Amino acid sequence: MKGIIFTEFLDMAEEKFGLGVVNRITSLPSLSTGGSYSSVGNYPHEEMLAMIDALQKEVDISQKELIRAFGHRLFQVFLDGHQSFFVGSTDPLDFLSGVETVIHADVRKIYPDAVLPDFDCFWISDNVLVMDYSSPRPMADLAQALIEVSIKHFGVDVKMERSNGPTNDAHSARFTLTRVR
Template identity: 35%
Template sequence: MLGIVFTTLVEMLEEKVSPEFADEVIVAANLENDGAYTSVGYYPFSEMQKLVGVLVEKTGKPAEELLHDFGYYLFGRLASAHGQVMAGRSGILDALSVLDNDIHVQVRKLYPDADLPTFKVLSKTDNTMLLEYYSTRELHSLAEGLMDAAADHFGQTIQRTTVRSDKPHTYEFNITVES
């Protein structure tokens, strides 16, 4: 997992809670490198799982909610750092329909080591989409936060539900654009 994901999580904790809280979480997570992440580094996904585990303990919130909120925050950081990646997209469904063959392709050029999921459009109308998400990391809640932030980015409101698929490590997002 890319260092930018770790540094952004720490930044979010510092900003939304406090620098002291971010330090406490890092200490409690007992990380391999004591949390000395660099945005251009690459670290095991298990380190992210440790951080989320500590956050669950400290906040009492479910991991899904924490990952959703982090996804929302992460989108803002990624999209503002790399505005060109979202340029030319007309709305949330347009952006989601080109995640695998455009947006994350551009991401791969920026970050060759990125561990990216796969997204497949199962069906689409003007205002609805059934989107299949596959990743062994099963970060579906992070994806939900990224989607909600992307919808806000376009000034759109979405309703969505998530269903675990029969296939391993796979989830389906049923998304409706309201406005």
């Protein structure tokens, strides 16, 4: 997993809960890195999951809520750092339908070693987009949060339904997005 995900997560944790909490969650004996991350490095996703679990215990907020808050922050980081992906987009469904073919394709050019989740997107009608998420990492909740904040960013009324993917766990999910008119 790219280091920027780790550094942004730790920045969020410090801003919301303080340096003491961050020091405790980065001091877990299971972290092979010793809790030290660079935004350009690659790290085992298991370390992120361990820190999320530890943070949840520290602050007594559910993992889903923490991941959702992180997804909202991460979207802003992507928006600030990669504005070109958003230029010309006025509709969340059109934007989201290009996550795999436009955004992830560009990310893979810049970071050929990046292991990104896959989004198989297809239209059921002009107003319904299906996004099938799959990943070697169990981060469907993060994908959902990023989709939610994308919808909010564009200010278009979209209903989202999430159902289990083929693995029936957080490694896959189906998001059905319906533009409300």
